[in-house]
Amino acid sequence: MSPRPERPWWKDAVVYQIYPRSFLDSDGDGVGDLPGITAKLDYLKALGVDVVWLSPHFDSPNADNGYDIRDYRKVMEQFGTMADFDALLAGMTARGLRLIIDLVVNHSSDEHAWFVESRKGRDNPYRDYYIWRDPGPDGGLPNNYGAFFGGPAWTFDQGSGQYYLHYFAAKQPDLNWENPKVREEVHDLMRFWLDKGVSGFRMDVIPFISKQPGLPDLTLEQRRAPQFVYAAGPKLHDHLREMRREVLDHYDTLTVGEAFGVTPDGARDLMDSRRGELNLVINFDIVRMDIDGWRKTTWTLPRLKALYTQLDQAAGPFGWNTQFLSNHDNPRSVSHFGDDDPAWVERSAKVINTLILTQRGTPFLYQGEELGMTNYPFQTLDDFDDLEVSGRWRDVQHRVSEEEYLANARAMGRDNSRTPMQWTNGPNGDFTTGQPWLAVNPNAEAINAQDQTARPDSVLAHTRALIAWRRGSVDLREGDYRDIDPDHEQVFAYRRGALLVLLNFGRETVRYAVPAEHPISGLAFETAEVERQTVTLAGWTSAILAVG
Ligand code: NOJ
Helix, strand or coil: CCCCCCCCHHHCCCEEEECHHHCCCCCCCCCCCHHHHHHCHHHHHHHCCCEEEECCCEECCCCCCCCCCCEEEEECHHHCCHHHHHHHHHHHHHCCCEEEEEECCCECCCCCHHHHHHCCCCCCCCHHHECEECCCCCCCCCCCCECCCCCECEEEECCCCEEEECCCCCCCCEECCCCHHHHHHHHHHHHHHHHHCCCEEEECCHHHHCCCCCCCCCCHHHHHCCHHHHCCCCCHHHHHHHHHHHCHHHCCCEEEEECCCCCHHHHHHHHCCCCCCCCEEECCCCCCCCEECCEECCCCHHHHHHHHHHHHHHHCCCCCCEECCCCCCCCCHHHHCCCCCCCCHHHHHHHHHHHHHHCCCEEEEECCHHHCCCCCCCCCHHHCCCHHHHHHHHHHCCCCCHHHHHHHHHHHCHHHHCCCCCCCCCHHHHCCCCCCCCCCCHHHHCCCHHHHHHCCCCHHHHHHHHHHHHHCCHHHHHCCEEECCCCCCCEEEEEECCEEEEEECCCCCEEEECCCCCCEEEEEECCCEEECCEEEECCCCEEEEEEC
16 A cells, blocks of 8 residues: 555554454353454444554453553453454455554553562562552651642552552553563563554553652642653653664564553654654644543634644654544543534534544544444433543542532533444434443444445545545645645635645635635545636535645
8 A cells, every 4th residue: 555665554544443352242241252343344344444543452350441451461351362363363364454453561450460469578580560658757748749640649558568650540550661571571462462463552551651750749830741751751662762762673563552641752752763652642632622631611713723733733844744633531522522413413513523534644433433323311320331520520529629620520521522433313223132231322323334335425425535535645645745825614624735735714604715825626536516726615614625
């Protein structure tokens, strides 16, 4: 697929993320599984994606749905067996699809054998695999770090009289990357999966692996967004380069680092091809542009556009961006950035997917996004399964009303994107024959893959067609990016090489006057009314034009 040998394959790829719990349940236990994915490989092939990123499929007690790993070399029982994994990979390889898996090594589960040993006592050979500290001078916490799922980032272990560090839940103790044995263990488990034939890793909160020397207290300001301190440890780049030298350079891989706490400039260093660290990073700037702590604020189209330009410039000539608007940690893109009113959801999802697929960088689609799946109508806090919702609620309930907290969780909660895939309009969207682990969105009746596969005007059809068209378009894959109208409040208008992309982000029809310096020579993809330099964009529609 790469036109030039020096251009890595992943720059031209489209990635599709699968959250295995919610994709397809093949055995009726209410939880998605690996055979369920294997059964849908033809669907993915027809969609036209090249790479699947599989969220964690490893043995886990599921405190955080697999982001708490008990055994890095074992498949989660609910998901199947290693033979099922091998069959999935073989099925993908046979169809020319690649697989990247999740590498979750900032922390493990507290049920991992290393931690079980580590907590046995100060003399245990595994003690130093994790980060243990004596109580602070007043007998309390070693420092004032907070955990992302609520409460302090330290938990006291009665048996050994020390605290251990966990940036996330207490069941997710942080590994000690200062210990060379830990790094070797990680390198080893990476080789284990690469030797099986996976094509790389999405690396969970990878900037957090290097801790601040001495773990000093955070300032009040830093406590509002501790990720920027956690991501700025001094050894991060060394650890990544070592990983590259020891492991990745010996395989043909794609590495995507989740860059939580990293600014666009910091991200440039992580993905600079001359530095030998990561290939791509997952930025938070766009998906979290309207978030203040746990609260959702508002966003505007000019602000969104400014971020796209900033990120494009930050990538520079030696970096390459990921393009995504949703994943398992964020609400559904059509609900957050588009208009999920039933009358507008299809058009608006097409605009959102057009944005993802026409920006400069490697697009990442999240399962269900190709259908325009929406947020779930949660009614009470009890409807949420995610530990983040309950953990943060404990932190703020003394000062925030339940009504306000619920309104935010409905808009931002991670379970919005974790509800099961909507395959048909049958019971539970045919995700499972049993009781789904998380309720299926009642709009499966209207939004489902079966219906959209049959309909040429569906979101699915549009997404497929655009992926196919993108493959043949050097402009979309390689062309420079330039926002031609950064201040327009309803139309997003940008050049990609010799193409002009116009996206109408609202319900009102816009007659958009394209400046003369971009002479329109015709429509390149989709239909729209074009009269000389004026393009009529109906509410929530897009157009891709050839310009001279
Ligand atoms: C980021 C993952 O994407 C998220 O789902 C998880 O809860 C945290 N890292 C902790 O692993």
